[in-house]
């Protein structure tokens with residue numbers, strides 16, 4: 001069967017979902033970018049707005065899309081790229097998943113929330129539509145357990161790296177139920193159309209890159225505490241001064257989002273034991289920062305203030 005990806009649904013418009021939709025726009029593939037309607041802000045409540053008003057406004061507004069399209073250096077103009085991304089809200093637009101050839105889930109790193117979403121997706125998608133998760137390391141098999149055979153045959157992990165427009169790596173994680181032709185197609189599509197370098201991974205906690213990367217970061221933080229080093233010192237010796245402009249430890253955490261990082265560390269913590277469990281238990285100061293919503297760039301304050 002000849003497959004084609006003419007249109008994609010990206011579910012979750014946070015750090016990664018918006019970046020993936022923008023990358024798709026850069027290669028000329030239109031997408032439907034869906035999310036839940038966020039709670040009302042105190043200012044919106046004071047104005048008497050309801051969640052319904054907000055849902056309608058979200059669906060119609062293109063301002064956010066134009067803003068994210070402007071970030072992308074690519075052959076298309078911002079206006080052209082914005083026209084490739086259509087925003088919607090999950091509740092009203094779920095049926096529109098029938099319009100697309102690939103559905104990519106990019107919501108919060110939580111197994112049960114992702115399972116609830118996939119159950120709904122299974123009910124509305126066209127048979128044969130590829131569905132993937134951008135999870136950083138939750139079991140792909142566990143996410144699709146109990147869903148239809150057709151869903152499981154077309155389901156796999158497609159793990160993009162942040163920011164998707166710059167980082168070429170894509171981990172692809174099939175399960176034993178994923179059809180071979182789906183995996184082969186997605187690998188070729190990712191390389192030839194999305195311009196990615198693909199590494200196929202086993203469905204083990206945090207796959208390969210995050211299994212190593214999360215470990216490295218947590219060991220770095222623990223050494224920093226023991227040695228009494230500062231955040232600035234650690235970033236100086238892990239980043240630009242060593243010729244690695246994008247890899248400074250805490251700057252990277254700010255880009256990733258501390259809440260997401262803590263969820264990803266938990267993926268291994270939950271299955272580890274002994275010393276390994278202790279390593280994957282982040283120090284209290286990181287949890288306190290997350291509680292205060294010092295999450296990094298997405299909340300304006302992390303280890304650094306957003307510039």
Ligand code: NAD
Pocket residue numbers: 011012013014015016017035036090106107108109110113117134135136137159160161162255256257260264298
């Ligand atoms: P984010 O917090 O920036 O965005 C998550 C989005 O999910 C939000 O827009 C939120 O409204 C939405 N959401 C939450 N609950 C939902 C629900 N029930 N239904 C629909 N949408 C819901 O998170 P992110 O950093 O974009 O991460 C998304 C996924 O990508 C996670 O699985 C994460 O592990 C993975 N990932 C993140 C990074 C990174 O650097 N941040 C890199 C690779 C993979």
